[in-house]
Amino acid sequence: MFKRKSDAEDDGSRKAPKLGGAGGSGGGKMSFAAKMMAKMGYKEGEGLGRSGDGILKAIEVKQRPQGVGLGAVREKTEQDKQEAKRQALKRGEEYEDSSEEERKARRKRKEAVRSATASGASTPGGARKPKTKYRTAAEIERQAEGLEVPNVLKSLIDATGKEAKLITSTAGLMTPTFTSAVEETEAQKIANRARKELESYADAWTELTERNKFALAEEEQVRQELAEQDEEIKQVEQMLQAVQALQDLDLSRPRLADDAANAWEQVTSKLETLQVEYATEVERFHLTEVAVAAINPLFKQEMIDWEPLEKPTHLVPYLLRIKRILGIKKDERALAIHNGRDGFQSIRRQKSTTPYESLIYNSWLPKVRTAITNEWDPLNPSPLITLVESWRDLLPEFIYHNLVDHLVVSKLSIAIQEWNPRTSLKRKHGTPLPHIWLFPWLQFLSPHHTDPTSATGLLTEVKRKIRVVLDTWDLSRGVLPGLDAWSSVLGSTLQDALVKHLLPRLAKLLATSFEVYPPDQDLTPLEHVLVWEKFFKPAVMGQLLIAEFFPKWINTLHAWLTMPEANYEEIGKWYNWWKEQIPASVNAVKAVSDKWEEGLVMMNQAIDLGDDAISQLPPPAAGPSKPIASALRSKEVETPVKARTQAQEVEATFKDVVEEWCEQEGLMLIPLREAHDITGLPLFRITASASGKGGVVVYLKGDVVWARKKNDKTAFEPVGLEQTLIDRAEGK
Template identity: 25%
Template sequence: MVALRNILGIFAEGELRSRKPRGTAASTGDLTKGISFVRGQTLQPTSVPAPAKEEKEEKDAKDDADDADSDVDSRFVLDASVPNGNFKPAVEGPKLPARNKLSFNQMSSSYGKGFAMLQKMGFTGGGLGKHNDGIANPIEVQKRQSKRALQDDGEMVDQDLYGNEGGRRTVEELLSMDRAPEKKSTEPKISDGWKRDGKPKKQKTIYKTAEENAGEVPAMRIVDMRGPEVKVASSFAELAANLSGDSVRSLKEFRHNTRLLVSRYEDKVRLAAERKRHCENVILSAAKEQERLQAADNISEADVKGCKELVVEMESLRERQDEGSIGLSELAETFHRLERSRPKEFHLLQAIDVAFALALPTAKRELSTWQPFKAPELVLKAMAKWQDLGDKERFSALLDASLIPQLRKALVAWAPRDFEPCIRLMETCQRLLRTEVADSLVAEVVLPRLRSEIEVWDPRIDQRSAHLWLHPWLPLLGRKMEMLWTPIRFKISSCLEKWDPSDPSAHGLLKPWQQVFDPANWDPLIEKVLGRLERSLQETPIKPDGQDLTAVKSLLRWLDLAPLENVARVLETALFPQWHGALKRWLRTEGCNFTEVLQWYQGWKALFPPELREQLVVQRHLAHGLEVMKHVMAGGEALGPEEPTRAGAEKATANSRLPVEEVSLSLSDYVTQVAAEEGLIFLPKKQQRNGKHVYQLGAATIQLDKNLVYVAPRGGEGEWKAASMDELLKLAKATKK
């Protein structure tokens, strides 16, 4: 038995007891004491003294009771009594929650179907299990190198499955961490000599110079304590990288908490403001009540008698109001009389509240049969008497409850093209009521009704233009109508898409809006019109023998609406290139009649109005045509297809094939030369025209402007006219005679 106990240790008692028949006494150890497991080979054999007879009987009885119940130690039974009364359950500290090292996106891309199955089974992050206290990170597997057997060290993966490592550390722990690069281990590495083709490699010796050793600077440590975790950076570059990445993400919790705090205190501030407003109203009400009570204390018996008489009069007014025998105007005049005759009693009894209380049903009764467009002054005059009786708030409340609903109802059913009754109604409102009342009606009812009518207006099929029923509102509304111009411009612009430039109806459609539209709405329409006219001019050929002037006349029709410089630009782009080409082709034909060419030139020149001929672009092209005609009539060859550009007539003449002498000769020099050849006087006068000098050629008065010569009218009455050199010489000589 001693040998068996030496081998089995503490479990020998149970083994011996189990071999005895049930009911026999056997000695057992005290199981309430701690158990210490000792290896059998180190336990020395000792002699065990025999227990006393009484102790043996108690132990046998206890063993029998334990065997009858179970073979489980009482310490492991939940309802077992605590021995000796001093047993205390173990108390554990707080358990750190499990944390995932990988995000959901990383786990989904790495584990795919397995991660999807985890989500279906209720995985929402953290650890596994019902209480989320299991492992939180997938078990990593370390891949062994090829042809390498099991090793004593390095096989286990040092992995934190619960994500509790890397927690917060103190500054001392962080500073004690060695951030310097790890030094190479001096221990010999595992040799590859055991491999079949392995050969031992000789370790490479690295030598450093004294400069390299002296240049080694100990690593710098920067402790960053701005985020939720303390971090240590070895350089400013690493610190900047942390700031651009983790630090921004680490502020999410801070921003969230800040928003919560702001929203919480916003509610508190709002509640405090409402409470303050309520307290102010209570204080004002109490002050008014105190004033009323003080006034009531100071009244005399005569004042009391006057108050009773005032009450009787107001009661009679109420009875008449119930009967419908008093109107709104008479009611206002009566309360005005009572306020003037009994001001103290009127104030003590707060009769103004009674007045407006009686005015509301009276106003509703009269307004129920009122027709605003036929008789706008009928009710408005009576309503205007009430705005001087009470304060602004009481009068506004009376209007909102009685007058405004009736006006809105009438304006909603009003046809905007029938403008006269509505304008008369709005003028009456502005004259009798406060300005803000009329402005609110205009902004909330009148302008939306006009806008809705513009939406259904179609300029292509509507026989009545929109300006007929919109422009009468301009004196009353003014700049408030600017919100209507943009939709009207869109309507007109859509009509111009397929407009024929020969159709004069577009001019009549746009003319009324010239002084109404602002530049932002007017300029796009004019540019669209000129674009259509320019394309029409480009498609019209220039034929000296049978010219179609429809496109040109269509363009000149818009001179009163379009800027002159824009019309001149259209002529320069679309007309004059063809005009120069036709002139040069005509001059190159054999047997060309120069008289017909001159008449053709004069006809085109007379076609343009004087204000258009004074535009620099038109002057340049006409002067260039005149120079070409003069050059050919003088016996020169016809010019090529070049025409003048905006750089000036000199450049256009230089690009042509004129002789160099004529190209370099200015108009003033040319007139001087002609005057010398003809024996005429050419002297400047002491006057100017349009900022340019005036000259005397013979007895004629002329002005030189670029390549044109203007001649003064005879007798000083009339307009200055441009003339050719032949006409100028005839006038100068005829005047001389």
């Protein structure tokens, strides 16, 4: 049969192409893939990529055994290792995989062990046997302190040989000398036995010596302890004698004042001696309890007749001398001052009080509490301040807190609530101003009482009281008494209260009561405003004048300049006079100086215009004003009209007059929401009590006050605003 050409070609096409040796001597053909890669710049034996940095061989796959997790076998194939090594060599580095690192680590450990245990002559890896060291008899004698080696052990006669031989420690007695492993002479045996016995004796001697030293040390320690105990027994006996001497004083029986002073001096002197001699043993021997028990009878006797406000320093000198033995600590008092209530709470967490604290709490505090509650007047702070300052270093923390923050503060709070600024300067009903009797207490009070920004506290009550007073204070009476003293304590809070409560009233006063009237100028309203100038910043006061004073002043100046008979010299003097009435600090404000400049410019314009100023002088920007000429002509006419109007206002507001009179006299006019049976007019109660009770019931008819009679509650009689009504309001 003949092969067809197509069949031969098909068989040849199915042969595998030769990848290697392309272009070699064999002249083999390149495969299609090899040709394509060669066209793209690939060279056999180099990595993939333009610079040959890619992998050299195809990626191999390494199968992990079934059921085995990560880390059980080495994941890197041989191809990965060769490729990583090739890349490292290309970078000039040395490649080490995990297996090589482990081999090097094991090799290093073996070398370390071998270098530590082996020597050059020993077997590699084996430990060298330590060399036995022998001591001579002289060395043993030197090392074993006090041991005397017998001469018989220092030298022996060896008569076993042909001739006698002296064996000493230096000639072989204490050192083993073997001529043969089998043969051992009698001298060597004797030497060995002597060496072993001598070393055994030396060790036993050393042990006994150490025991002897320890026993001597114990004996010395016991001797010292006995001496200390003897000294302590003597000290305790002396202390017992001192305590017995305190008992012999018989302090429990009543005494007169002179005898009590002598008894206090005696017991204080003896306790002072104990305090000095047993300063380090106070807690150990419970001397605090002894001291408190010694003064307890005397202390209780003194508290019976003691007047805290009359004798605030009573017993203080005695207690200060023995404060250490009484267990009084300074740091507790300091903690109470700085932490306030927190210090009191820390004391409350203690399980019990000391004997001295119990004595003060049960005997001293009730006496002082009664004096403060029933006798002390907050308006006279000196006696109680002396008491607090004197006892300050002697009071426990919680008692000091109870005294100041509870007893004193409660009385001061009531006094602040009863303070009436309107009557504070009255001679009859006058009371000291709060800053006189409150400021001395600020150094003793806790922080929340001295912080005006706090939600509660004494200064907060004062601030609230001042705000109420500023809303109703009669501006004609000048500055609120004592307000300048409060500015240093209240700080910015007072400034805020003045701006919110007083400044609008000052503006209203200038707007309604002040007029610029050159013929007969009344400066009273302006003076009532400027008297408050020191409490405001110059810019604030300047703004007030710009809003309420300068519009009236500039209108009056314009009206005067446009009068036919205007005298510019007189106007200039008037201008300078007004400028002098305003404080220099306010005039220095730029907005105020601009207003003065505006008036000066208007005056210069009028001078330049001459007679034409009457019609051509521009009016001020504030608007038209009342002509000054008509004001001058109608002055005499307006005066009686004003008087009639004021009389009508007084008649129409007679209730306001009565209220003002009550405020000035320290009384209150309280509406009862009831009506008189006959007239139907509302009834009021005039009383001096802060509770609103008592006093006298009245009603107002016209300009007459009708008061209820004392004996007949249905009848009323007219009374005047005089002392009789004041006495009835006070319940006299």
